[in-house]
Amino acid sequence: MKIGFNQINKHFGEVHANVDINFNIQSGMIYGILGENGAGKSTLMKILSGFIQPDSGEIVLDGRVVEIESPADAIKFGIGMLHQDPLDFPPMQVIDNFIAGQEGGLLLKHKGIIREFKALQEQFGFTLDPEAYVDTLTVGERQQLEILRLLWLGARVLILDEPTTGISVQQKEKLFAALRVLAQQEKTVVFVSHKLEDVEVLCDKVAVLRNGCLVGEVESPFDTDQLVELMFGKLIILKDPESVSGDEIVFELQNLYIEQYPITIENVNFRLHAGEVIGLAGMEGSGQDVLLRACAGLQRPVSGRVIVNGEDLTGKNYHEFIRKGVGFLPASRLEEGLVPGLTLAEHFTVTSDEKQKLFIDKTYFRSLSEQMIDEYRIIGRPDTPVESLSGGNQQRAALSLLKDSLSIILLEHPTRGLDMESSIYMWDKLRERCKRGTSIFFISADLDEVLRYSDRILVFFSGRVSKPQDSAAIDLDQLGLMIGGKGWEQEIANEETYEAISNA
Amino acid sequence: MTGDVILLGLAGVIASGAPIVLAAIGETLTERAGVINLSLNGLIILSAMAGFWVAIETDSILLGYLAGALVGALVSAIVAFSSITLKQSQVAVGFILTITCRDLAYLLGNPIMGRQGPIMLSTPIPLLRDIPILGPLLFQQSLMTYFSIILIFVTWFWISKTKPGLMLQGIGEKPAAAFVRGANVSMMRYLYTILGGALVGLAGPLYTLSVKPGWKGTITGLDGIGWIALAITIFGGWNPIRVAFGAYLFAFLQWLGLVLQSSWTFIPSQVLQVAPFPLMILTLLLVNLGNTEWMERLLATLPDGVRNRVKKLIRSLRSQPPAALGTPFERQ
Numbered sequence: 147m148k149i150g151f152n153q154i155n156k157h158f159g160e161v162h163a164n165v166d167i168n169f170n171i172q173s174g175m176i177y178g179i180l181g182e183n184g185a186g187k188s189t190l191m192k193i194l195s196g197f198i199q200p201d202s203g204e205i206v207l208d209g210r211v212v213e214i215e216s217p218a219d220a221i222k223f224g225i226g227m228l229h230q231d232p233l234d235f236p237p238m239q240v241i242d243n244f245i246a247g248q249e250g251g252l253l254l255k256h257k258g259i260i261r262e263f264k265a266l267q268e269q270f271g272f273t274l275d276p277e278a279y280v281d282t283l284t285v286g287e288r289q290q291l292e293i294l295r296l297l298w299l300g301a302r303v304l305i306l307d308e309p310t311t312g313i314s315v316q317q318k319e320k321l322f323a324a325l326r327v328l329a330q331q332e333k334t335v336v337f338v339s340h341k342l343e344d345v346e347v348l349c350d351k352v353a354v355l356r357n358g359c360l361v362g363e364v365e366s367p368f369d370t371d372q373l374v375e376l377m378f379g380k381l382i383i384l385k386d387p388e389s390v391s392g393d394e395i396v397f398e399l400q401n402l403y404i405e406q407y408p409i410t411i412e413n414v415n416f417r418l419h420a421g422e423v424i425g426l427a428g429m430e431g432s433g434q435d436v437l438l439r440a441c442a443g444l445q446r447p448v449s450g451r452v453i454v455n456g457e458d459l460t461g462k463n464y465h466e467f468i469r470k471g472v473g474f475l476p477a478s479r480l481e482e483g484l485v486p487g488l489t490l491a492e493h494f495t496v497t498s499d500e501k502q503k504l505f506i507d508k509t510y511f512r513s514l515s516e517q518m519i520d521e522y523r524i525i526g527r528p529d530t531p532v533e534s535l536s537g538g539n540q541q542r543a544a545l546s547l548l549k550d551s552l553s554i555i556l557l558e559h560p561t562r563g564l565d566m567e568s569s570i571y572m573w574d575k576l577r578e579r580c581k582r583g584t585s586i587f588f589i590s591a592d593l594d595e596v597l598r599y600s601d602r603i604l605v606f607f608s609g610r611v612s613k614p615q616d617s618a619a620i621d622l623d624q625l626g627l628m629i630g631g632k633g634w635e636q637e638i639a640n641e642e643t644y645e646a647i648s649n650a
Numbered sequence: 651m652t653g654d655v656i657l658l659g660l661a662g663v664i665a666s667g668a669p670i671v672l673a674a675i676g677e678t679l680t681e682r683a684g685v686i687n688l689s690l691n692g693l694i695i696l697s698a699m700a701g702f703w704v705a706i707e708t709d710s711i712l713l714g715y716l717a718g719a720l721v722g723a724l725v726s727a728i729v730a731f732s733s734i735t736l737k738q739s740q741v742a743v744g745f746i747l748t749i750t751c752r753d754l755a756y757l758l759g760n761p762i763m764g765r766q767g768p769i770m771l772s773t774p775i776p777l778l779r780d781i782p783i784l785g786p787l788l789f790q791q792s793l794m795t796y797f798s799i800i801l802i803f804v805t806w807f808w809i810s811k812t813k814p815g816l817m818l819q820g821i822g823e824k825p826a827a828a829f830v831r832g833a834n835v836s837m838m839r840y841l842y843t844i845l846g847g848a849l850v851g852l853a854g855p856l857y858t859l860s861v862k863p864g865w866k867g868t869i870t871g872l873d874g875i876g877w878i879a880l881a882i883t884i885f886g887g888w889n890p891i892r893v894a895f896g897a898y899l900f901a902f903l904q905w906l907g908l909v910l911q912s913s914w915t916f917i918p919s920q921v922l923q924v925a926p927f928p929l930m931i932l933t934l935l936l937v938n939l940g941n942t943e944w945m946e947r948l949l950a951t952l953p954d955g956v957r958n959r960v961k962k963l964i965r966s967l968r969s970q971p972p973a974a975l976g977t978p979f980e981r982q
Contacts (some may be wrong), residue, residue, distance in 0.1 A: 253811060
């Protein structure tokens with residue numbers, strides 16, 4: 147189906163989210179919508195999928211002007227959208243999720259539909275169990291389910307909003323393969339992303355948005371510099387940061403043994419130096435999150451010791467760890483990192499070391515939060531509730547809440563959902579802290595990020611932890627192999643010598 | 651005790667469990683759509699009074715029940731309007747309504763206090779009534795009791811075997827996802843809240859016209875039934891079959907208390923009267939054991955095949971509230 151955007155405008159209060167947007171998308175292609183956080187990509191796609199209506203302008207499908215009033219309306223026009231957080235029903239079975247919303251008939255006829263489901267997923271090489279419960283699936287699998295569901299409902303246009311956030315490399319490849327099949331079937335795929343590398347390998351053509359305006363359309367093959375310049379209005383040069391790691395040991399793990407079903411981590415010995423950055427790499431659920439939580443006092447080790455600044459904190463709770471200068475920033479921002487319902491200023495009030503008296507000094511915290519908003523480039527005001535910030539801004543807010551006095555910062559996916567410029571900025575802020583002696587442990591699914599910012603890397607594979615790898619001595623391919631469980635024989639041979647060294 | 655007496659007692663359990671079944675199933679439907687109707691307790695008392703009154707005046711048991719259902723639907727419409735349209739706290743509104751309805755019932759019910767009214771008789775079903783054991787147990791009951799039993803299965807079938815039922819689950823679980831699938835979330839919530847309320851409204855007259863005939867004001871003995879029904883909805887994991895099981899279990903424990911009271915005189919009667927409540931809590935704990943960490947660890951030691959089967963069993967027993975229960979839905 148051919149899609150036309152004709153003079154689309156949309157305001158949210160003061161913000162002009164889409165400004166006079168004009169362009170066409172041909173069918174049978176994978177079309178990228180590229181832009182940094184807050185460029186107006188999601189707004190435009192929500193208009194196309196019927197979630198919101200434009201203030202002015204029209205959507206043209208195959209030459210016909212249409213009014214799309216709701217997402218259910220959109221699917222009748224053949225437009226289906228995959229949301230960043232899958233809109234599915236976690237406690238239900240895959241097949242019930244698949245059926246819910248299908249019109250016609252009163253009774254659920256599982257048998258026939260399971261057959262259709264299997265036939266459909268075969269086309270794309272998906273292997274979902276129709277009787278599995280959705281809350282046991284990974285985000286990538288839930289996306290696959292949504293894709294199948296929308297196609298089954300007759301979608302000829304598939305919109306994907308940041309689909310590669312939070313899924314594994316393997317699942318990304320599976321997803322891309324499926325999208326290519328769809329394009330071959332003359333369907334239209336609209337791929338919304340802020341990730342250049344994804345857009346470059348996948349898309350036939352991209353539209354770049356900046357500050358709500360369409361700033362250019364580029365066809366494959368792409369020139370990275372050109373895309374970056376369109377996205378940010380300037381060229382960004384990536385430099386590898388200098389290491390500021392010192393000699394002083396601030397944190398130590400001794401013979402750590404952790405059990406968190408189904409992961410068991412044995413015999414971890416590790417010493418962290420002041421100012422050092424350690425990347426934890428591995429497929430999701432390989433144990434890196436468990437280890438990080440043990441370092442924060444959120445997971446009690448079965449045996450072994452956790453020593454912070456020379457003091458044994460094994461078995462102490464998170465509160466004690468914070469008091470001793472260990473801060474933890476979890477991946478699930480709204481569940482664990484921030485308090486939904488509280489404003490930015492209230493967050494600073496709660497977490498600040500200053501002015502902790504009975505009554506709240508509103509002016510002080512208002513100006514403090516204004517200062518932090520400025521410093522961390524959060525798009526929001528002191529009285530904005532955190533849940534109404536965009537994902538990237540929630541992340542910035544969460545990072546800004548980490549106290550300056552922390553000597554060790556533990557981060558889970560610190561730049562997930564941030565565009566390139568924002569993540570560079572974020573890391574600049576973190577490295578500044580390192581210069582002042584703060585050490586960092588971080589988990590990331592982005593191997594480039596792990597390689598670029600870490601001094602040393604710990605690789606995880608189903609509960610096994612590698613010895614620390616010097617990031618200068620390992621390349622992307624080696625790291626990728628280790629994450630996939632290859633090249634560990636060498637590791638075992640080294641283990642004994644390593645233990646000998648670390649025990650020395 | 652002879653077999654006949656026990657059988658008669660158990661038949662009584664089915665009958666006295668019927669109003670609790672109606673109320674708890676009604677609430678299950680409402681909560682499955684994501685709305686908590688906390689007015690249950692007052693609503694049952696008010697509909698009991700109203701139903702009894704209408705039945706006296708018209709000398710029609712049927713109209714009595716209709717009046718009860720109407721009261722239930724109206725009160726629930728207030729809950730629906732304030733929570734769905736005005737997006738107010740469902741807990742606050744329900745709580746105030748429950749107290750208001752109860753006191754209103756006592757106030758307005760003064761003129762009919764102690765009056766003689768019609769009583770619903772049992773309607774044995776020909777042929778089926780003669781089946782040994784099952785006949786006297788199930789097929790010599792009143793029409794409302796039959797209705798309550800049929801309702802259990804109809805509701806179960808609706809929720810788990812039909813497309814609208816699937817969408818009902820979705821609306822209570824994640825309304826945004828139901829919305830993109832074409833559901834009119836607000837309208838559905840109105841519908842199920844009012845329908846659920848009407849079923850709760852049938853429970854009241856079922857007491858005053860059958861189970862505990864007559865209206866005796868504050869000593870009618872209905873205060874508390876609504877809270878029990880609410881608890882049973884939760885115990886039953888929002889599943890009609892299990893909810894009904896909970897209702898009958900409660901009625902059974904109450905009956906047991908009465909029976910034992912006469913033979914176990916060494917136990918204070920209050921203990922036996924209160925016993926059903928902690929026993930219900932114990933049942934809840936047993937049913938939800940599968941969620942604990944040590945259970946997972948225990949399972950990990952089992953061989954794969956057995957583990958998967960046990961896991962499936964626990965999974966089917968697990969009860970999670972509808973995720974969006976009590977929260978308003980906004981389109982954007």
